[in-house]
Amino acid sequence: MVSRRVVIVGGSDAGISAALRAKQVDPGASVEVVVADAYPNYSICGIPFFLSGEVQHSASLAHRTAREIERAGVHLRLETLATEIDPTAGRLRVEGPGGTERLPYDTLVLGTGATPRRPDGDGFEHPAVYPLHGMGTAFRALEGLRANPQRVIVVGSGYIGLEMADALRVRGVDDVTLVGSSPAPLPTVDPELGALVREELERGGVRVIDGTRVRAIEDAGGGRARVLGGEGFAGEADLVVLSTGVVPETSLGTACGLKTGEGGALRVDRRMGTKLAGVLAAGDCVETWHRILERPVWLPLGTTAHKQGRVAGENAAGGAAAFAGTLGTQIVKVFELAIGRTGLDESEARLAGHDAATIAFSGRDHKAYYPGATETHVRVVGDRGTGRLLGAQLVGHWRSGVAKRLDVFAAALHLGLAVTEVLDLDLSYTPPLGSPWDVVQQAAEAWDLRWRRQTDSSG
């Protein structure tokens, strides 16, 4: 019997996860991964920490080394571009160090990821402007930073923008300005929490310009760039970091007839299958099933790419796995704060037809009598009619358990709990680490007292 041939395009989270899972499920399969650069399985989420200097060697960013991946029986074709799929013949054309080849496959997994979104406007090709995404862009930015720029402007106040502003200060850049188009930094959380993020950025020495869409970059002479934005903003910088989001990279798939949907990402089913038999896709290049909305969205996240890659790999090897869906759980550390969300915010929930309401609650991360207690700010969204938990957002000191408290909400959301059922969870307690009712439960209780329709309560 001829062994199954699995070919995977993309050496980042989705592609490598797919490869390793395919090999687990069918150890006899031939599994090869076509990687455009020389950096398979690098943690691109780690790039800000590499640029800050906290991570000394770029090789440390690899989730797994190339050798570890190959030891698992996966063949890597580095610095190789996938250029065309021939679905009829079941072949993938690639251009690599050895020239053009046509790789036959039984199943093909596309994990082509995303590329930086270039803002509308002129001048973004200025040599002082550094878009950030993969390792190539990271190395280029590191070169720029080694010239010790005095003034740096970060464009975009989403997760990467915040991490980069922090990273630049850690690196020692004195004059760091963060320019974002939303009313407060981190538009994925409610502006009340964004205001806390702004305070923390300012405490860390970052100048924060909100509500300003960057429209053009001009040359300011001497290698410097002038950043021009709405509201009359104009700022000069030695170096400009662009972190204005990403767009899905789908051209390989669409060229052979695959359709795109939400956010321009490839359409897939929950088994990560496309309309073409034998062709699966996963990660930032595809739509993502949302577990609460019960419809596809585009929400590119590393955690999701890993999960979808695992499902695609299992199915590529003959399995029948399905992606359980995303809740959009995200967290970011900015100086001493961690800020995260999971599930829906109130406006998303209302758009989806829920009678949604939010409670804002603040409480200590652990008993106040034990030294070092800090404030955790929690926002809980639930449906007033059904009582169902729909989402949560948290902000607090990054070492005070914010991330894992968010995960408790994520687990509760995964299972469709009511807000009041959060009070039923048997969570851990010791005075240095929590309260008899953890702050997540205190927030849930506050929601319940404020918003739940007065009906007979039964546990």
Next chain:
Amino acid sequence: MVSRRVVIVGGSDAGISAALRAKQVDPGASVEVVVADAYPNYSICGIPFFLSGEVQHSASLAHRTAREIERAGVHLRLETLATEIDPTAGRLRVEGPGGTERLPYDTLVLGTGATPRRPDGDGFEHPAVYPLHGMGTAFRALEGLRANPQRVIVVGSGYIGLEMADALRVRGVDDVTLVGSSPAPLPTVDPELGALVREELERGGVRVIDGTRVRAIEDAGGGRARVLGGEGFAGEADLVVLSTGVVPETSLGTACGLKTGEGGALRVDRRMGTKLAGVLAAGDCVETWHRILERPVWLPLGTTAHKQGRVAGENAAGGAAAFAGTLGTQIVKVFELAIGRTGLDESEARLAGHDAATIAFSGRDHKAYYPGATETHVRVVGDRGTGRLLGAQLVGHWRSGVAKRLDVFAAALHLGLAVTEVLDLDLSYTPPLGSPWDVVQQAAEAWDLRWRRQTDSSG
């Protein structure tokens, strides 16, 4: 209409929770709490931190002050003993500063708690011996510690024993010995993790004597005590802390005919009702419904007392709440480590008829490339036949997210997830705080690869 009269016995977690909830549910009710001492709603879990000196004022230990409780409309009768229930007349006899009274009730809630278990053997009344439980014992122990004892022996290596050994070192006692009867400290976790706890205790300067049951205390002259145990153990100390567990305090209830069950605790249903109409009970004095075992156990924990008290209070005020059940979730901090468990260990699961198996997994709390990563040790118990998650134990640095990772397992257990479904949870990730697959998911995957019967997998 005459307002409902709710009388509650016991001013600790269960009693005060019941009182506050009753008042929330029926603001017109008369709610009074009979408190044996002058310390309503004190966090007895905080006593070790009070004795260590980390908590300066005993009043800081109060979850809520007496004034806060009374402001919520609850009447407190301090330093008042409940001496007899007359269920026929619906009256409670109490002896307080104003003499004997008979308080009429429509509903009575018993939250009489637990008292220290006195070990079998002679001499435990020696003046150098300090059993620990409520505030009275804490004040007495503080007196003893103010005499600056040179050598202290802690008897009992459960949660309180470990915290006291830590507290004594923090306080500055040079010579601290912990004597426990189990093969390793903290017998509620597997001995492999107990060994890590022992190392940490020794690193903290505590001498650890395992496998030694203390059988007697002798007078050693000069106010000192000699502790005698099995295996020929004999140790002299200026002060001996007894932390050998507790027994339920049920005499008020049994005197009027209530039955006891598991661990000698009062029998209750999931609405916290007893066999007597109008009499409820909650907290350490009652049996606890176990959510996985689906039968009552006795598992006295502050978190459970709060939850049961809330249910009892709601029902005392005319509601119909039910206790969702315990998972026995517990955590303790010992020097730099946190150690916790939730659900069943393997032997408990086997006794309950499960085809239980354990995986031991260790992984970093966050990406190794970001500074400060530490090892988290995870043990996962699941059923090989059904794949169901049955329990988890974790050990790691106390600031590295152990407690809240335990809570993710607790949430998964609450809902009866399969071990593999833990991989489906959309948990948060940022390099300083986690991994794309959190260590709890890595452990679940390891369990799955090792133990799950090979059947068709479907998500």
